[in-house]
Amino acid sequence: xxxxxxxxxxxxxxxxxxxxxxxxxxxxxxxxxxxxxxxxxxxxxxxxxxxxxxxxxxxxxxxxxxxxxxxxxxxxxxxxxxxxxxxxxxxxxxxxxxxxxxxxxxxxxxxxxxxxxxxxxxxxxxxxxxxxxxxxxxxxxxxxxxxxxxxxxxxxxxxxxxxxxxxxxxxxxxxxxxxxxxxxxxxxxxxxxxxxxxxxxxxxxxxxxxxxxxxxxxxxxxxxxxxxxxxxxxxxxxxxxxxxxxxxxxxxxxxxxxxxxxxxxxxxxxxxxxxxxxxxxxxxxxxxxxxx
Amino acid sequence: xxxxxxxxxxxxxxxxxxxxxxxxxxxxxxxxxxxxxxxxxxxxxxxxxxxxxxxxxxxxxxxxxxxxxxxxxxxxxxxxxxxxxxxxxxxxxxxxxxxxxxxxxxxxxxxxxxxxxxxxxxxxxxxxxxxxxxxxxxxxxxxxxxxxxxxxxxxxxxxxxxxxxxxxxxxxxxxxxxxxxxxxxxxxxxxxxxxxxxxxxxxxxxxxxxxxxxxxxxxxxxxxxxxxxxxxxxxxxxxxxxxxxxxxxxxxxxxxxxxxxxxxxxxxxxxxxxxxxxxxxxxxxxxxxxxxxxxxxxxxxxxxxxxxxxxxxxx
Numbered sequence: 001x002x003x004x005x006x007x008x009x010x011x012x013x014x015x016x017x018x019x020x021x022x023x024x025x026x027x028x029x030x031x032x033x034x035x036x037x038x039x040x041x042x043x044x045x046x047x048x049x050x051x052x053x054x055x056x057x058x059x060x061x062x063x064x065x066x067x068x069x070x071x072x073x074x075x076x077x078x079x080x081x082x083x084x085x086x087x088x089x090x091x092x093x094x095x096x097x098x099x100x101x102x103x104x105x106x107x108x109x110x111x112x113x114x115x116x117x118x119x120x121x122x123x124x125x126x127x128x129x130x131x132x133x134x135x136x137x138x139x140x141x142x143x144x145x146x147x148x149x150x151x152x153x154x155x156x157x158x159x160x161x162x163x164x165x166x167x168x169x170x171x172x173x174x175x176x177x178x179x180x181x182x183x184x185x186x187x188x189x190x191x192x193x194x195x196x197x198x199x200x201x202x203x204x205x206x207x208x209x210x211x212x213x214x215x216x217x218x219x220x221x222x223x224x225x226x227x228x229x230x231x232x233x234x235x236x237x238x239x240x241x242x243x244x245x246x247x248x249x250x251x252x253x254x255x256x257x258x259x260x261x262x263x264x265x266x267x268x269x270x271x272x273x274x275x276x277x278x279x280x281x282x283x284x285x286x287x288x289x290x291x292x
Numbered sequence: 293x294x295x296x297x298x299x300x301x302x303x304x305x306x307x308x309x310x311x312x313x314x315x316x317x318x319x320x321x322x323x324x325x326x327x328x329x330x331x332x333x334x335x336x337x338x339x340x341x342x343x344x345x346x347x348x349x350x351x352x353x354x355x356x357x358x359x360x361x362x363x364x365x366x367x368x369x370x371x372x373x374x375x376x377x378x379x380x381x382x383x384x385x386x387x388x389x390x391x392x393x394x395x396x397x398x399x400x401x402x403x404x405x406x407x408x409x410x411x412x413x414x415x416x417x418x419x420x421x422x423x424x425x426x427x428x429x430x431x432x433x434x435x436x437x438x439x440x441x442x443x444x445x446x447x448x449x450x451x452x453x454x455x456x457x458x459x460x461x462x463x464x465x466x467x468x469x470x471x472x473x474x475x476x477x478x479x480x481x482x483x484x485x486x487x488x489x490x491x492x493x494x495x496x497x498x499x500x501x502x503x504x505x506x507x508x509x510x511x512x513x514x515x516x517x518x519x520x521x522x523x524x525x526x527x528x529x530x531x532x533x534x535x536x537x538x539x540x541x542x543x544x545x546x547x548x549x550x551x552x553x554x555x556x557x558x559x560x561x562x563x564x565x566x567x568x569x570x571x572x573x574x575x576x577x578x579x580x581x582x583x584x585x586x587x588x589x590x591x592x593x594x595x596x597x598x599x600x601x602x603x604x605x606x607x
Contacts, residue, residue, distance in 0.1 A: 080368075124397050130368070135391040141358045142392055145365020145373075148350065152326065153369065172388065175358035183350075 015069045015077070018062075022231035028098055029059045033260050033287045035094035035107055041280040043111040046119065049270040051091040053195040053228070053255035054162060058083075058095050060234040061160050070100040073128045079157050080146050082131045084139020085164035085193060086120040087272070092129060093117050101128050137170025139163065140190060144180050147188040147248075161190045166198030169207045174219075180248040181220035188248040189241045190221075193228065195257040197268050213252055221250040228253025260287050304466040307496070308405040310444035311462050312337025315374060316344050322452050328363055328375040330356045335464075336376040336405045357385045364398040372399060372452060379404025379420025379461055386426050393457050394430035401451045402427075405462040407437070408545030409579050409587040410497050412465070416579040420461065425550025427459045428523050434478065435522040437461040437552075439499035440469050443520055446476035454478070463497050465584050470499060470518070481526040484516040490606075491515035491533045491540045492598065495522060495552045498543040498572075501588065504595035509602060514541075525555045534565040539605055541570045543593045548573040570601060 020028070032055050040046040058081070062068065066079040083092050090110065097104045102117070109115035116126040120134030133139045143161035150157050167173065180188055192212070196203045203209060216223045222244050226233040234253070241249035257271070258264025261283040264275075275283055319325050319341055328350045333339040342349035352359040356377050363373035375382065382404050383389070393400045407420040427435050436451070436458065438444040444462065451458040475482050481493075484503060492502035492514050499518045506514050515533060519526065533540060540560065542553040553571030560569055572593040579587070588594035592601070 122395075124395070131364075132391060132396045135387055138357075138361050138388055138392050141361025141388070142365040142368065144358075145362035145367075146369045147365070148362065149326075149366045149369025149371050152347070152371070155369075172357040172361065175353075175355035176361070179352060179355065179358055179362070 015067055015075065017065055017067055020063045022235065025059050025063055025231045028063055029056050030287060030290070032059060032091065032094035032098055034284060035097060036090045037261070037275060037280055037283050037287065039090055039093065039107045039110045040274040041277065042108050043274060045111060045274050046090055047087040047272050048264055048275065049197060049257040049267070050085060050088045050164060050193065050195065052259045052261065052264065053257045054085070054088045054193045055091040055094070056229050056231065057162060057191050057193065057234060057253055058091050060231055060238070062095050062099050064235055065238045066160065067157065068099070073101045077155065077157055080130050080143070080159045082133070082139045082143040082146070082159065082161040083121060083129070084133055084143070084161055085136065085167050086134030086139070088162070088164070088193070089121045089129070092121065096128060102126070136164065136167040137172040140173055140176040143188060143190070144176050144183070144185060147185045148183055150187060151183070151185065158187045158189065161188070163190065163192050164198070165192050165194045165196060165209060165212070166203050166206065168192060168209060177216065177219040177221070184246050185248045186244040186246055189238065189251065190249065191228070191251045191253050193255050194252050195255040197257040197266070197271060199271050201268055216250045220247060222247040223250050223252065225252045226254070228255035229259055262286055304468050305441045306464055306466050307438055307441070307444040307462040308337045308464060310441040311403065311448055311460070312340040314445040314448040316340040318449060318452055319345050319348065322372065324370065324372045325452060326350065326366055326371045326373050328352050328359050328373060330354055330359045330377045330381070332377050335378070336403060338374070338376040356381050357388045360385050360388045360400070360402070361392045363400045364392040364396055367399040372401070374401040374403055376403040376405070378406040378418060379423040380406065380418060383420065383423035383426050390430055394433055397432060398457060399455055401458045401460065403460045403462065406464045407461045407496060408463070409574065409591060410463050410465045410545050410584045412584045412587065413581050415581040419579045421547050421574055421579055422550070423459070423461060424522055424546050424552070428550055428555070433457045433459055433523065435459045435461065436478065436520055437496040437522055438520045439494065439496055439518050440467050440471055442469060442473055443471050443476040446473070447478070447520065450476070450478050461496060465497065467497055468500055470503070476520065479521045479524045479526060481529040482518040482520065484518055487513045487515035488536070489538055490602065491517060491537045493517045493519050493540065493542045493552065493556060495519045495544050497545050498593055501593060501595045501598055502543055505598035505602065508595065508599040512602060512606070514602070519552055522552055522555055525559060527559050530556055530559040531563055534560055534563050534567070538567040539570070540567060541572065541598065541602065543598055544573040545593065546573055547576055549576050568605065570605065572598060572601060
């Protein structure tokens, strides 16, 4: 392994992060929740629970933290976001549409034949999703490789990755947990969407991960624990991550599966089932009324 | 396709050595090459690159899935990663290769050394005997199994300049030089000798076995073909052989399920050929310890066994 310490001073960057404040992020997340529910109802299948638990984190990344350029979405110096929990992709599509990277009208084609917006992200059909994921446990390795490549080429872009909590049952995740600190990837920031739900039940029961934070600390990551629906906490955690000089950051975001829709919240049954028209109407009424 | 990096000096050489030297030499010319290994760099010969370019070599430890996924990420950052291990171990990380490399069209070069029974004493668990089969099932991955020093060097150079995933399959054991510098073209089999009625097709280490078998039977005059690229298979050449031969024999140091013999059978049956195809190789069993020569003899694809098989076929 070679030296990765010699990073050149950052170039002047004109495509700055948006840095929108929590109130604005909350408004955007509300619209994204509406889009998620509508696209899932239209598709007739998909994963509302994990999309709604992850959406606030993804909104904060795209509208507060990341360098990106909607008019040139594959701009070379952009920050990267890897959605390792690929089944949560309706949340990413909603954010990309809200950011103006894909047309809103395209959301109606989710899971339809010949659509670019596949049931799980496909980087060949739709390069802005950055990575093809959905077979759990692989996105973190990819994120690490991009971060390593940036360091090696003296690029100052950062890499953000979002995993599910159940996803971290995969062995490959722990291979990367071991390797990223070795490579001193302080340009890698990883969220765990800790909604404690997976297909067969509660994560604690299916395969208990606890003590999760201690595990990642023991693997020499800079670990933070936050409420993944509180924008000031998400922003605060990202600010802390910016100051890491050596360690990769792991943010355990406590979330609620199905957040914002009362009958979906904390319900394992809503992991992978789309709402029907009646359920959609009820859900939209609740979301438009404001997420508690 | 350019000329190989450096000419071959020694007569016999393991293709893993040719690979290691070629990669090291190409590292100077292509600054985007990076190399990953999973604690086998001394065996895969990626260590030669690591010594020359320590900042472009990533030691991943004994964790091949993470190595493959990280290579995909490195390629997304604009680099050209080679990830190296024994063929058995790296091809065994199938699901990561399937999604992070194949489906993702990642520009990753997967290098599997220690192919086949030819590794000898270490026994089955270290032998890549199903690697071609599993890699063949993934669309868009080019599979190259070179037979000598010069074509290995050409294949490495080709892999660097080709945009897309490649699986390069290499030997631990030494192999003689068979080809000229200009012989290698990806996807095009090499005719070592034109013949009549009978064709012997080898890949990697078995090309030389086919040659030696034909030398034992000068009266038969078979075609001798090196199918170094298993995918995409050279349909044109196989069709030519089908027109000219009534017996086609394939030999491979790999399970006959899903390897060279299968790829050739697919073309021949689609072409409506009504000759006799014989697939020599590991006959859908696992391997075992022994010397390479003993194993090739026991499993039926040494030059002796190929010659015996041919004689029995012509009655």
